[in-house]
Amino acid sequence: MAGNSEPLSPRAKLAVTAGKAAAAVSRAAGKGSGSVIGGKVALRFDPDLLARLAHHLDVVLVSATNGKTTTTRLLAEALRAGGPVVSNALGANMPAGITSALAGGSDARYGVIEVDEKYLAGVARDVSPKAIALLNLSRDQLDRAAETRMLAEKWREGLAGSDAIIIANADDPLITWAASSSPTVVWVAGGQSWKDDAWSCPSCGGVLQRPSDDWYCGECGFRRPTPTWALHGDHVIDPHGVAWPIQLQLPGRANKSNAAMSTAVAAAAFGIDPKVALERMYKVQAVAGRYDVVSYRQRELRLLLAKNPAGWLETFSLIDGPPTPVILSVNARGADGTDTSWLWDVDYTRLAGHPILVLGDRKLDLAVRLEVAGLRFRVCADLEEAVGAAPPGRIEAIANYTAFQDLRRKVGN
Amino acid sequence: MSDSSLRLVWVYPDLLSTYGDQGNVLVVERRAQQRRVPVSRVDVRSDQAIPTSGDIYLIGGGEDRPQRLAAERLRRDGGLERAVANGAIVFSVCAGYQILGHEFVNDLGRPEPGLGLLDVVSVRGEGERCVGDVLADIDPQLGLPPLTGFENHQGVTHLGPSARPLARTRIGKGNGTGDGTEGAFNETVFGTYMHGPVMARNPQIADLLIKLALDVNALPPVDDQWYEALRAERIAAASQPA
Numbered sequence: 263m264a265g266n267s268e269p270l271s272p273r274a275k276l277a278v279t280a281g282k283a284a285a286a287v288s289r290a291a292g293k294g295s296g297s298v299i300g301g302k303v304a305l306r307f308d309p310d311l312l313a314r315l316a317h318h319l320d321v322v323l324v325s326a327t328n329g330k331t332t333t334t335r336l337l338a339e340a341l342r343a344g345g346p347v348v349s350n351a352l353g354a355n356m357p358a359g360i361t362s363a364l365a366g367g368s369d370a371r372y373g374v375i376e377v378d379e380k381y382l383a384g385v386a387r388d389v390s391p392k393a394i395a396l397l398n399l400s401r402d403q404l405d406r407a408a409e410t411r412m413l414a415e416k417w418r419e420g421l422a423g424s425d426a427i428i429i430a431n432a433d434d435p436l437i438t439w440a441a442s443s444s445p446t447v448v449w450v451a452g453g454q455s456w457k458d459d460a461w462s463c464p465s466c467g468g469v470l471q472r473p474s475d476d477w478y479c480g481e482c483g484f485r486r487p488t489p490t491w492a493l494h495g496d497h498v499i500d501p502h503g504v505a506w507p508i509q510l511q512l513p514g515r516a517n518k519s520n521a522a523m524s525t526a527v528a529a530a531a532f533g534i535d536p537k538v539a540l541e542r543m544y545k546v547q548a549v550a551g552r553y554d555v556v557s558y559r560q561r562e563l564r565l566l567l568a569k570n571p572a573g574w575l576e577t578f579s580l581i582d583g584p585p586t587p588v589i590l591s592v593n594a595r596g597a598d599g600t601d602t603s604w605l606w607d608v609d610y611t612r613l614a615g616h617p618i619l620v621l622g623d624r625k626l627d628l629a630v631r632l633e634v635a636g637l638r639f640r641v642c643a644d645l646e647e648a649v650g651a652a653p654p655g656r657i658e659a660i661a662n663y664t665a666f667q668d669l670r671r672k673v674g675n
Numbered sequence: 676m677s678d679s680s681l682r683l684v685w686v687y688p689d690l691l692s693t694y695g696d697q698g699n700v701l702v703v704e705r706r707a708q709q710r711r712v713p714v715s716r717v718d719v720r721s722d723q724a725i726p727t728s729g730d731i732y733l734i735g736g737g738e739d740r741p742q743r744l745a746a747e748r749l750r751r752d753g754g755l756e757r758a759v760a761n762g763a764i765v766f767s768v769c770a771g772y773q774i775l776g777h778e779f780v781n782d783l784g785r786p787e788p789g790l791g792l793l794d795v796v797s798v799r800g801e802g803e804r805c806v807g808d809v810l811a812d813i814d815p816q817l818g819l820p821p822l823t824g825f826e827n828h829q830g831v832t833h834l835g836p837s838a839r840p841l842a843r844t845r846i847g848k849g850n851g852t853g854d855g856t857e858g859a860f861n862e863t864v865f866g867t868y869m870h871g872p873v874m875a876r877n878p879q880i881a882d883l884l885i886k887l888a889l890d891v892n893a894l895p896p897v898d899d900q901w902y903e904a905l906r907a908e909r910i911a912a913a914s915q916p917a
């Protein structure tokens with residue numbers, strides 16, 4: 263069905279109007295885009311608004327610990343081949359932000375929605391999605407996050423009765439556990455670089471055996487399902503064995519995986535040709551400032567967001583080799599999680615040979631971490647000092663969430 | 676010690692390595708190497724036997740179900756008790772600390788037997804989860820500067836007569852008993868609720884373990900400027916909560 267052929271109820275209309283008014287006030291007060299406050303006000307007027315707004319759309323939900331914003335963006339581009347898309351492209355991924363995004367897309371055919379891991383089951387219940395893409399689960403925000411296995415368990419319970427086509431990464435045992443209670447699953451071999459949250463069988467607690475790319479539990483028999491789609495180097499292999507080249511402007515293996523998942527969703531759930539989907543994904547240059555290359559004081563800063571050990575691992579694999587300088591910036595404000603212990607789960611020895619420049623509220627935690635890793639580094643007072651310490655040319659700047667926002671603000675991006 | 680190398684054993688990283696506590700292994704390893712002490716490190720997964728010939732065993736924090744699985748497998752294995760009987764040093768954090776006691780409350784809400792290597796019993800706290808920076812004074816017997824760490828736990832640990840509190844809190848909850856104690860220790864076995872990881876913020880604890888294992892009174896100094904800067908910052912931060 264294309265567009266909103268049924269009008270919204272008066273109550274829903276009022277809610278959308280109230281939400282837009284609140285968003286406008288919030289914007290006028292200089293408090294960002296106002297999308298979340300708008301969504302909150304609208305949901306208060308009409309708690310069923312999310313369901314109503316989604317009713318006219320073919321919705322796909324995207325959730326994961328890492329890569330959900332990028333995948334949402336890639337998938338939105340792919341689905342535009344089939345019609346107008348509404349999407350929470352800026353990563354406002356809780357119900358209020360999602361409501362606000364959908365309220366702005368009355369002419370859309372597709373809704374491509376990034377959902378915070380904690381809200382996935384609830385949003386899936388509300389919006390009756392046609393498809394759900396599940397990419398990966400790993401440790402994140404140690405001081406307040408639910409256990410990753412508990413999260414997988416909640417997904418499993420919440421998605422058990424879903425009519426949606428689940429597109430799931432078969433290389434991630436927790437994702438497999440979450441998806442395997444669903445009636446319709448398309449398994450994708452999307453890869454998994456970070457394995458340290460997946461040594462324990464999500465079903466029985468046995469130790470998982472992981473010979474090469476396979477995995478299985480020797481105790482209960484829970485094992486990797488046979489994928490019908492696969493990321494293989496620079497190609498995504500479809501169920502007929504056809505290899506489609508993945509060409510992206512976004513760097514790194516993780517984004518190839520995001521593209522492979524997006525291709526599988528577009529083709530399996532929406533009938534979009536992989537070639538068309540992939541060509542459209544190529545257009546994406548940056549996602550909410552991530553991967554953007556910004557000129558700053560005669561240097562080219564590439565801005566990279568890494569929020570947790572799995573994210574840092576993927577990021578180290580995509581940066582330019584030595585002697586390219588690397589800026590590392592870490593904060594521990596509310597949105598980052600206030601515990602910095604996770605730094606010790608990141609293998610910083612991968613940065614050996616790079617000049618390392620350290621920034622952020624928690625630069626001293628990083629300094630001790632790097633000292634213990636036996637690396638040379640320089641602790642800098644601010645970005646100017648760090649940039650000044652690097653020769654003109656490319657600098658890779660890796661930061662966690664609020665540190666990344668600080669960097670963007672600093673370089674005017 | 677049969678030779679001059681220091682054997683570190685990292686217990687069950689597949690289950691008890693969720694909160695960055697492998698940093699403790701890295702710090703001990705690094706500080707031994709800086710003193711030119713040859714070090715070997717063995718990571719023992721929970722389907723492998725615990726070697727009994729290690730000098731220092733480190734156990735980290737973990738989530739509730741992995742904690743129960745770790746306790747079950749350690750009890751079945753018996754290697755850690757034998758190592759302690761042989762005089763090995765054990766340093767444990769959070770979930771690992773609880774496992775070394777007589778009993779803790781498992782993920783199913785039932786009492787789970789521990790290894791009884793520390794005279795402590797842990798229960799589930801009724802109040803809010805303890806999360807935040809901690810500042811505490813370490814037992815003077817150990818001759819160490821103040822303890823700084825990050826706590827994140829629901830457990831409450833009661834000490835029996837043969838365990839001494841590792842520290843007395845100035846800021847933070849520690850054992851959660853309301854009497855200001857944090858952690859526990861006896862001659863060779865240590866437990867704490869402190870993450871951070873604790874050795875990164877308190878390298879003197881790493882040195883203490885190395886000295887105990889090598890049976891020496893002193894170690895050559897190393898450059899501690901970054902540790903000291905971090906300690907000063909975290910102690911100041913704990914003293915003035917946001």
Ligand SMILES: [Zn+2]
Nearest residue numbers: 463466479482
């Ligand atoms: Zn199993």
